[in-house]
Amino acid sequence: MLKITLKPKLFSFYLVPVLFTFFVTGLQAQTIIAIETRSNALVLKSEANKDLGTIYFGKKLTDKTEYEQVPGTYKQTEDYTRVLNAAYTASGSRNLVEPAISVTHADGNNSLDLKYLSHQRTQVNENIALWSIVLQDPVYDFQVTLYYKVFYKEDVIEQWASIKHNEKGNVILHKYASANLHIKGSGYFLNQYHGDWAKEMQPEESKLTHGIKTLDSKLGTRANLFQPPVFMVSIDKPATENEGQVLFGLLEYSGNFRTDLEVDYQDNLRIISGINNYASPYTLKPNEAFVTPVFLTTLSAEGKGAASRNLHNWARKYKLLDGEGNRLTLLNNWEATYFDFNEQKLADLLKDTKKLGVDLFLLDDGWFANKYPRNGDVAGLGDWEENKEKLPNGISSLVKEAKNNQVKFGIWIEPEMVNPKSQLYEQHPDWIIKQPKRAEHYFRNQLVLDLTNPKVQDFVYGVVDGLFTKNPELAYIKWDCNAVIYNAHSATLKNQSHFYIEYVRGLYKVLERIRAKYPKVPMMLCSGGGGRVDYAALQYFTEFWPSDNTDPLERIFMQWEYSYFYPAIASSNHVTDWGKQPIKFRTDVAMMGKLGFDIVVSHLNEKDLQYCKDAIKNYDALKSIIWQGDQYRLANPRETGIASMLYLNEGKSEGVIFNYLANNRYGAGSSAPILLKGLDPVKKYRIREINLYPETKSTIPADQVYSGDFLMKVGFNPELNLTRTSVILKIEELK
Known part of the structure; x- marks a missing residue:
């Protein structure tokens, strides 16, 4: 039968054009579900008792009927639970390993048993198919729908879950993963990343041993500061650039995340990834849908290089904002002036922008606030009016001056944050994230605004909308986010255990509103460097800032690691005075992405300036290959x-x-x-x-x-x- 379906949306923001759907009920004794890409297959099987498990994940077989024979080729120790390979592992009944989902029902029962009910395959277009698989508890009116979005040519699968119930009261979700993978191999080698400010994307590779390895963040915002939500797992042996079987995994989410990698007693690898349930039990009302963020995988049998090229092709075509479009080269004033500037200094820099040959001048931090002027990072954040002493004629005069110099104008903002020394802090104390009975603790002399509050969402949206309303020819936004969340508490949220989740929902609501009104304006995703780099956020931003560390030697290594997961068009690379290398080296390194400059052009000698101008011309001729090439x-x-x-x-x-x-x-x-x-x-x-x-x-x-x-x-x-x-x-x- 044909059936048209609409899925509820929470963290996923797809506009899925449903063309046609194949719907299959669970009447058969056993059901095989082969989710295939160009090269690979993820195969699920519903047993006679309706348990749904993974029976194969690897290179695609020519004959689909042979997938059912795969389990018989393994002679492992007994699975005492019969759910060790569950497609979405529930807790409280037979399961003995890490669950993907854990609940307390309305009657207080903590057990969950998920049985296969039905599945359907929707062909979205010639390259994309959407699978949905419904699981139902046989005792409770509780349902989980697993979604698998297949990008066939790119060998990419996005997966997420929608959790609903119709019990007589609320259900508490204690864990609510997006994905639950089950992989067989002779060994597993994890390549993970760690870092700190100016030390982003530091790789570490290790063999996974029995037990659980957890990659997570509890920072609330700027969540990637110490650990990004991306990883690789090589199967059987460590993969190289061009050889070996390797899985890339990443969570498309801008808040707290958690990925558990468990080698079980059968020597299989279980990967469970989703929102970090730390301090976040979620109260789910009857008929409310909790839709998890998307977890993405791409599997390669030809090493890391093939996996990254698949991911790049997918990202440019389907995920990055304007991923197949153009980008602006720019000159930033930050290292030329820091907070110390006025209209005359900026006018001179605008002339330098034209002289250099780039497209846009970017005005960084320090242009706003009057009662508590933004002359350093200790005051003014949150008061988004032009500083009258520095800019007596306002931003509009600078936009006009840029136009007179035949370049565009962009501006820095950090709208989610506030300094305690600001009018915003004085006027709206209930807008600020802080525990009422605890001393304030600052990160970079600032606190975070409470985006769970709709009034704060309106305020943050208004910062951006106000700039564009007053300055319609504004051409670029650098959106920064420098603080993590301490003393997590909302003055207006009724259920504090929802705080971390509702903060991210609020952020996405703001970004959706901005993009609905300003769909194409370039925006850089900056977070004190790489503190917020993920594909959920990059649906709204044209590029990201990899690190505040712009030493070109360091950037070679950072940009190398970022490049596995993100295409060059998304990486903002600036030429600065960091490091001891000559201008040629610094510029050449920055050209491996979206080129920008943050230097004092007037300080360049004649040859250095000529080199930069020539390099920009070369870059303009080659940028389509750098941005869109393999x-x-x-x-x-x-x-x-x-x-x-x-x-x-x-x-x-x-x-x-x-x-x-x-x-x-x-x-x-x-x-x-x-x-x-x-x-x-x-x-x-x-x-x-x-x-x-x-x-x-x-x-x-x-x-x-x-x-x-x-x-x-x-x-x-x-x-x-x-x-x-x-x-x-x-x-x-x-x-």
């Missing part, structure tokens, strides 16, 4: 002391190779050729060096012809050494 990591700086990254267009006819010396010890350099990837072996290519510093010559001959086969089997040497620390190469098909 990315190949050729030499890992952690392994070789050399970083080499290739971006190649879809037709394999043109690309750019970024090469850097990441080790300055005596004799360091590229002693051996670097193998290229992704080329057409039968095509002929020329390689020439670009981004040369004025009055220097390349040591690489521009007229040599190579076959793609040669470049991928023998390689090419960029001739990196202590006098050539940064080499940018353009590769073109010879036609």
